[in-house]
Amino acid sequence: MLQLSLHRVLIREILFFLFLGCVACVSCFLSAAPLNRSKLLLLVVLGIWYVACRLLCRRRSARDTFLFLFVCSGLAESVWGLLQLYGYLPSRHALFRITGSFLNPGPYAGYLAVVFPLALYDYLFRRGLRRWTGAAACLLILPLLPAAMSRASWLAALSGGAVVLYGRYACVLHAWVKSHVRWLRTMIAVSVLLLLLVP
Numbered sequence: 001m002l003q004l005s006l007h008r009v010l011i012r013e014i015l016f017f018l019f020l021g022c023v024a025c026v027s028c029f030l031s032a033a034p035l036n037r038s039k040l041l042l043l044v045v046l047g048i049w050y051v052a053c054r055l056l057c058r059r060r061s062a063r064d065t066f067l068f069l070f071v072c073s074g075l076a077e078s079v080w081g082l083l084q085l086y087g088y089l090p091s092r093h094a095l096f097r098i099t100g101s102f103l104n105p106g107p108y109a110g111y112l113a114v115v116f117p118l119a120l121y122d123y124l125f126r127r128g129l130r131r132w133t134g135a136a137a138c139l140l141i142l143p144l145l146p147a148a149m150s151r152a153s154w155l156a157a158l159s160g161g162a163v164v165l166y167g168r169y170a171c172v173l174h175a176w177v178k179s180h181v182r183w184l185r186t187m188i189a190v191s192v193l194l195l196l197l198v199p
Contacts, residue, residue, distance in 0.1 A: 075137040078144055100112075105149065109145055116142075117163065
């Protein structure tokens, strides 16, 4: 079993670095456009980031610390965005009020949408400082997502939050569904009929 998991990990690393090498070769040697040093630097940083994450996240405590720092960074970004929204800090884009530390509200909202389910998980499943940090991050991220005007981030935050809530309240949800099966079937049938009949 250990050999099989080592084999999977080795294949994953080989494929990742093969991808990085292919992109670097195409951008350096096969592209007709001039060499974009910032994209090449970003590729190198991506490789270093991957190796660091793989080395740091081998132990559960290191993984938990990494995710907690990720939620803390989302909390800092949300405070930054709220300060921009209310005019205390300047935006980094002339056309948009909130961008956080990003240059555009799209990636900013995407980052907050990724942090939201992790913060919700910390609030629902953790204790102490992590619980309150998660609660603060959730409460600050929720008003920023509509203000960033990114529908994709709304869907991402809602679906991620739904998965976390399902993990927390699955037993209650299953018991409720079992006790209301007839009512749910009726509602689904009525909804389908309305969708088919209404033009």
